[in-house]
Amino acid sequence: MPKVRPALLKGFDQEFLPQEQLQFNALVELIRRNFERFGFLPLETPSAERIEVLTSKGGAEKEIYALSRLAAADEDDEAAAKGALRFDLTVPLARYVAMRERELAFPFRRYQIQRVWRGENPQVKRGRFREFYQCDIDVINRETLSYLAEAEIPSVIYSVFREMAIGDFVIRINNRKVLKGILQHFNIADGSATPILRALDKIEKEEKAAVLAELERNGVAAKSATELYQIISTRRQTNEALALLTDLAYANETFVQGVAELGKIVEAIRQFGVPEGAFAIDLGVVRGLDYYTGTIYETTLVAHPDIGSICSGGRYDDLASYFTSTRLPGVGISIGLSRLFARLKEAHLLQPLVRTPAEVLVTTLAPESLEHYLRIAARLRAEDVNTEVYLERAKIGKQFEYANKKGFRVAITAGPDEFARGTVKIKNLATQAESDVAAGEIIPTVKSMLNTKVH
Amino acid sequence: MPKVRPALLKGFDQEFLPQEQLQFNALVELIRRNFERFGFLPLETPSAERIEVLTSKGGAEKEIYALSRLAAADEDDEAAAKGALRFDLTVPLARYVAMRERELAFPFRRYQIQRVWRGENPQVKRGRFREFYQCDIDVINRETLSYLAEAEIPSVIYSVFREMAIGDFVIRINNRKVLKGILQHFNIADGSATPILRALDKIEKEEKAAVLAELERNGVAAKSATELYQIISTRRQTNEALALLTDLAYANETFVQGVAELGKIVEAIRQFGVPEGAFAIDLGVVRGLDYYTGTIYETTLVAHPDIGSICSGGRYDDLASYFTSTRLPGVGISIGLSRLFARLKEAHLLQPLVRTPAEVLVTTLAPESLEHYLRIAARLRAEDVNTEVYLERAKIGKQFEYANKKGFRVAITAGPDEFARGTVKIKNLATQAESDVAAGEIIPTVKSMLNTKVH
Numbered sequence: 031m032p033k034v035r036p037a038l039l040k041g042f043d044q045e046f047l048p049q050e051q052l053q054f055n056a057l058v059e060l061i062r063r064n065f066e067r068f069g070f071l072p073l074e075t076p077s078a079e080r081i082e083v084l085t086s087k088g089g090a091e092k093e094i095y096a097l098s099r100l101a102a103a104d105e106d107d108e109a110a111a112k113g114a115l116r117f118d119l120t121v122p123l124a125r126y127v128a129m130r131e132r133e134l135a136f137p138f139r140r141y142q143i144q145r146v147w148r149g150e151n152p153q154v155k156r157g158r159f160r161e162f163y164q165c166d167i168d169v170i171n172r173e174t175l176s177y178l179a180e181a182e183i184p185s186v187i188y189s190v191f192r193e194m195a196i197g198d199f200v201i202r203i204n205n206r207k208v209l210k211g212i213l214q215h216f217n218i219a220d221g222s223a224t225p226i227l228r229a230l231d232k233i234e235k236e237e238k239a240a241v242l243a244e245l246e247r248n249g250v251a252a253k254s255a256t257e258l259y260q261i262i263s264t265r266r267q268t269n270e271a272l273a274l275l276t277d278l279a280y281a282n283e284t285f286v287q288g289v290a291e292l293g294k295i296v297e298a299i300r301q302f303g304v305p306e307g308a309f310a311i312d313l314g315v316v317r318g319l320d321y322y323t324g325t326i327y328e329t330t331l332v333a334h335p336d337i338g339s340i341c342s343g344g345r346y347d348d349l350a351s352y353f354t355s356t357r358l359p360g361v362g363i364s365i366g367l368s369r370l371f372a373r374l375k376e377a378h379l380l381q382p383l384v385r386t387p388a389e390v391l392v393t394t395l396a397p398e399s400l401e402h403y404l405r406i407a408a409r410l411r412a413e414d415v416n417t418e419v420y421l422e423r424a425k426i427g428k429q430f431e432y433a434n435k436k437g438f439r440v441a442i443t444a445g446p447d448e449f450a451r452g453t454v455k456i457k458n459l460a461t462q463a464e465s466d467v468a469a470g471e472i473i474p475t476v477k478s479m480l481n482t483k484v485h
Numbered sequence: 486m487p488k489v490r491p492a493l494l495k496g497f498d499q500e501f502l503p504q505e506q507l508q509f510n511a512l513v514e515l516i517r518r519n520f521e522r523f524g525f526l527p528l529e530t531p532s533a534e535r536i537e538v539l540t541s542k543g544g545a546e547k548e549i550y551a552l553s554r555l556a557a558a559d560e561d562d563e564a565a566a567k568g569a570l571r572f573d574l575t576v577p578l579a580r581y582v583a584m585r586e587r588e589l590a591f592p593f594r595r596y597q598i599q600r601v602w603r604g605e606n607p608q609v610k611r612g613r614f615r616e617f618y619q620c621d622i623d624v625i626n627r628e629t630l631s632y633l634a635e636a637e638i639p640s641v642i643y644s645v646f647r648e649m650a651i652g653d654f655v656i657r658i659n660n661r662k663v664l665k666g667i668l669q670h671f672n673i674a675d676g677s678a679t680p681i682l683r684a685l686d687k688i689e690k691e692e693k694a695a696v697l698a699e700l701e702r703n704g705v706a707a708k709s710a711t712e713l714y715q716i717i718s719t720r721r722q723t724n725e726a727l728a729l730l731t732d733l734a735y736a737n738e739t740f741v742q743g744v745a746e747l748g749k750i751v752e753a754i755r756q757f758g759v760p761e762g763a764f765a766i767d768l769g770v771v772r773g774l775d776y777y778t779g780t781i782y783e784t785t786l787v788a789h790p791d792i793g794s795i796c797s798g799g800r801y802d803d804l805a806s807y808f809t810s811t812r813l814p815g816v817g818i819s820i821g822l823s824r825l826f827a828r829l830k831e832a833h834l835l836q837p838l839v840r841t842p843a844e845v846l847v848t849t850l851a852p853e854s855l856e857h858y859l860r861i862a863a864r865l866r867a868e869d870v871n872t873e874v875y876l877e878r879a880k881i882g883k884q885f886e887y888a889n890k891k892g893f894r895v896a897i898t899a900g901p902d903e904f905a906r907g908t909v910k911i912k913n914l915a916t917q918a919e920s921d922v923a924a925g926e927i928i929p930t931v932k933s934m935l936n937t938k939v940h
Contacts, residue, residue, distance in 0.1 A: 034541040034807050038531060043531065045529070051528055069843060069846070086489040098553055100536065112494065113494045125492075135503075135886075137877055140503070388526060416522050422633075423631065432591075
């Protein structure tokens with residue numbers, strides 16, 4: 031029979047071998063656990079939304095994958111005619127909150143760990159896929175949202191990446207009002223701020239001359255461009271940055287309000303327990319999105335600035351203005367987990383698995399003793415120990431090879447000799463230590479082995 | 486500003502409020518835990534596959550959703566040109582095993598809990614969606630697969646649904662060789678078996694006369710049709726069914742082989758610890774799919790036959806013949822979780838949540854005492870207790886309303902009086918019991934409350 035080549039679709043190709051899948055899932059669980067630790071509850075939304083919902087904000091059309099039936103297109107099929115895959119988790123959240131406003135408890139704190147799809151050019155080396163996981167949290171309130179919600183976010187980020195143990199990181203914060211106030215001082219009108227912010231966002235990636243040229247091309251005078259570059263690009267300690275902003279003392283209201291907000295938020299971030307070295311004001315944090323209005327966040331690994339931001343987000347004043355006239359201010363962050371995982375793996379920063387769900391393999395030497403092997407497995411499972419019985423006929427060496435390849439931690443072996451003596455052999459596959467254990471002692475022996483961490 | 490109506494796409498509309506999402510996730514976790522208990526490891530595959538991969542077996546084109554760019558279609562975009570959403574988890578598994586044959590440990594035991602998409606007519610009442618979750622396990626080996634793998638499957642099903650506690654259920658098994666042998670006895674050739682099996686598959690849903698008519702339309706003589714109907718439709722105890730098959734003693738090899746296989750497998754199912762009442766041979770279990778070759782499974786709730794099979798699958802001799810010439814026999818089952826959840830909810834069979842991730846809410850009475858509230862929360866979180874601090878300014882009544890709506894189990898309250906005394910008030914939100922607790926006793930008090938199950 032002619033074969034179809036078993037291959038993956040370009041950009042839809044972050045797929046793992048079992049041990050990698052376990053490592054990926056361990057990161058998902060770590061993130062979930064930390065989000066829940068702060069009172070965020072899970073939400074999942076459908077993969078596809080109505081096209082008018084996805085495009086309500088405009089601008090993303092080029093990246094959106096629409097659905098169509100492969101054959102026999104049914105004209106009544108609304109999903110095929112009007113549906114497309116979500117490109118982020120924020121638009122579905124806005125639609126969700128607008129739909130269910132009356133039923134939700136506010137402030138609404140949700141986390142969402144799901145796949146999104148973007149028809150961008152995939153770059154496997156940079157960990158950019160067309161299908162990828164995002165892990166988002168948002169806090170949404172009605173009408174008003176305390177600055178404390180903004181101040182809490184770094185403590186969640188800190189909690190996640192501290193536990194992830196991938197090296198020192200800095201949560202870099204800035205404030206959109208401060209940025210806007212600075213631009214106002216340089217006579218850059220609100221309407222023309224977007225290309226200027228976009229130019230400033232390139233400070234870390236591009237040469238100074240290129241950024242200055244882009245600023246000037248967008249109407250900033252040469253002297254102002256240099257001054258602006260100097261303010262934005264310099265790295266400072268948090269207190270130095272606050273002092274600089276106080277010294278600058280630009281006389282526009284947006285700036286004054288932004289600096290006051292930033293000062294209050296920094297004070298609260300400290301109260302939330304984020305250590306001084308783990309966060310910093312960075313006036314160079316710009317974020318592309320128009321809709322942020324307060325604090326903005328980026329997180330970088332100190333030893334791996336090349337990886338870029340591993341967790342970003344910000345405060346916004348109105349989540350769902352396209353769907354409802356209720357004002358829904360909020361704050362949120364997103365971890366691009368597929369990219370993060372790919373880059374961490376490449377940089378050898380992934381922690382080895384502390385726990386694998388493959389715990390005990392019961393090998394089978396004597397097919398006629400099946401009932402005996404099954405009874406051992408049943409007893410272990412009743413004690414919440416994950417146990418597999420090797421059911422194919424194979425030499426013992428092959429069974430141990432299987433146990434090691436799959437990452438089992440313990441193997442139990444028994445043949446006629448052991449049955450005669452009423453014992454089994456229990457082997458710790460990490461240390462290779464093996465001992466004879468009486469049938470009645472199997473459970474406590476295995477449990478104490480499993481409670482000893484692998485590393 | 487004109488608003489876009491916040492609405493879901495037809496068929497892509499199983500979306501939950503937070504408490505329902507928690508119930509759904511609890512079922513996912515229960516299933517995952519039981520699959521892992523038996524040595525199955527997780528796999529996720531990309532949502533979209535190459536169209537030639539998805540259509541390799543043929544027949545599903547009408548249901549497949551292809552991807553296309555919404556705007557500015559890029560002709561180089563392979564995903565847009567050649568990609569489509571998977572309609573099940575079996576074709577991706579076949580592609581995966583064929584691609585990674587050299588790297589996997591065999592027998593390969595994987596579970597996969599992911600969404601699939603089918604452009605069918607959605608029927609919300611019957612729990613049929615266009616986007617839905619499937620929870621699959623499969624055991625795949627190379628060249629041969631022991632009948633014990635088939636016998637183990639009911640013990641996994643039993644473990645899942647026993648823990649789910651949704652009422653008595655029966656795992657109904659049959660054997661494809663037995664079915665084929667019976668058809669051979671009635672002179673129904675292999676080539677024309679499919680419409681006959683399809684007719685027999687309707688025994689539970691349609692009147693006897695309709696089924697008989699359909700059999701006759703497909704070339705079965707009236708007398709044979711009646712006899713066939715009688716054999717297939719009668720419910721029997723497992724031993725009665727085995728006795729009947731022995732009595733029938735049809736003299737074709739397929740039948741003889743099938744009956745022997747079924748007998749051995751029943752014996753092993755008992756050894757695997759599945760109680761007699763939880764499984765039965767049912768010659769009326771037919772399964773539509775051509776590719777099953779041995780045991781086939783369906784699972785029904787005794788009190789809710791209307792829900793249909795909640796877990797089905799079977800043994801097949803060659804998983805990936807479209808992709809590789811290696812013979813990959815296997816056995817697998819699937820739980821259609823979206824449908825199951827919808828039907829269980831409708832039948833009021835869902836268990837209340839035993840544990841919610843929303844554990845402690847620290848209410849805030851005195852904004853100037855923020856640091857104090859935050860310290861309590863930090864201490865609880867350090868002890869793995871999920872804790873949220875209410876950060877908006879609101880009256881205490883509103884904060885408790887929030888706590889109840891979100892399902893918190895414990896609330897901690899402290900104002901100037903409590904601070905002066907060095908205590909806090911801790912309230913068990915399930916029992917409404919409240920007590921004053923010294924600051925040093927907060928952790929043990931909360932922990933003991935949380936360890937008391939809600940129900």
